[in-house]
Amino acid sequence: MILRQLFDPVSSTYTYLLGDAGDAVLIDPVFEQVPRDLALLQELGLRLLTSLDTHVHADHVTGAWRLSQRSGSRIGLAAAAGASGVDRPLQHGDRIEFGRRYLSVRATPGHTNGCLTYVLDDESMAFTGDSLLIRGCGRTDFQGGSPEQLFASVREQILTLPDACLLYPGHDYRGITVTSVAEERRFNPRLGGDADLGDFAGHMNNLNLPHPKLIAVAVPANLRCGQPEGGAALPATPDWAPLTLRFSGVWEIEPLALLEHMADAQIVDVREAPEFIDRLGHLEGAVLIPLSQLTARQAELDAQRPVVAVCRSGIRSAQASVLLTKAGFGQVANLAGGMLRWKIEGLPVAPDSL
Incomplete structure (x- = not known):
């Protein structure tokens, strides 16, 4: 056995x-x-x-x-x-x-x-x-x-x-x-x-x-044996990077996995402008679009390419992931733990944010 x-x-x-x-x-x-x-x-x-x-x-x-x-x-x-x-x-x-x-x-x-x-x-x-x-x-x-x-x-x-x-x-x-x-x-x-x-x-x-x-x-x-509310079906598993599906329906990517797949994704930082250059820094190649502006500025992103949303702790970026998915973006992931996790794990930030 x-x-x-x-x-x-x-x-x-x-x-x-x-x-x-x-x-x-x-x-x-x-x-x-x-x-x-x-x-x-x-x-x-x-x-x-x-x-x-x-x-x-x-x-x-x-x-x-x-x-x-x-x-x-x-x-x-x-x-x-x-x-x-x-x-x-x-x-x-x-x-x-x-x-x-x-x-x-x-x-x-x-x-x-x-x-x-x-x-x-x-x-x-x-x-x-x-x-x-x-x-x-x-x-x-x-x-x-x-x-x-x-x-x-x-x-x-x-x-x-x-x-x-x-x-x-x-x-x-x-x-x-x-x-x-x-x-x-x-x-x-x-x-x-x-x-x-x-x-x-x-x-x-x-x-x-x-x-x-x-x-x-x-x-x-x-009490529904783990089925999402409303009888939702499981989404197809993305294949562009190793992702984890949270029960909320948001796909997450771990920091090390994102580091390996950064060339495959558009990174959108949804913090406010002062946070983009604070002590946590920001990711190389990240585009700053605060969450409050995301709906109005989503045309700046390519809906055919994977998008990774980033914020300080992963909470605002999870909301951004939901907004982008509802807007028709088919490959969206949230950076697990946000810039806090990224910093704790000692991963590199953009030189211009140091």
Whole structure:
């Protein structure tokens, strides 16, 4: 059996690829990372049967719908989540088969009301989502969460697995990749050792955490399995440079990729004139067209050539990318992180801006 643990640095999400006899499943795919996942599947000669989410995420948008559009894979999510677009509404005790292997579905609500844990057929590993993290667990203060439910879920459905069973979480913010039932039963400060329900509930009810930054976007999107609002179809993937499609519909280019492809693109800087010559400088060959003037001056750009929009942080240029796309420009990308990222990465600026 093939197991690959993949990581999204923006949300600190782990995605898991499991393959056997030419078939595969993906657990907790991330919308922006779908091209990476598809490339790996192709390289390994695997056919994606099903994408599975452990729950309706609040910190990133799932790649389930995008994978389905690209590969024809089915979408699996807890029936209790009530999401649209689900091909396999999953219940406790269901099986997800791939090749000669299968995953058993265990309902582990508490972080949200629709959390699932996926357990490999021989109980050698389990994928716990946010129900059980390494030396921690997911919060319980929104999306139908409940400390009492989560305590019971972890104690009865996860920590009852064999001691040697490896546990793979949905996130880790310290770079730790895997734990085990024995470790968590002994060392998890919230759910292991002699902790009882009173200890756990008292701790969870007083975390007072801010809501995830993307919750207003991620939860509604994930209740559509990651399909953009309005049923929009996926745009064709540009081939002039390696780009990343954000859930907002904006294509982004990383600074190093732009450095390699600058000769292929028109660079339009949408900052104000004083910013163009400030300490961040500007890119070689960039044309200054402030965002407030972009609509009136778009004729200065060649609609047949790729355009890269640039600003200080990537926010105004993302808006510029949307405006240019709506105006009929077919190849538009936003510089990820703007001039701030460019400067941090030590990349060259135009000599006349120094």
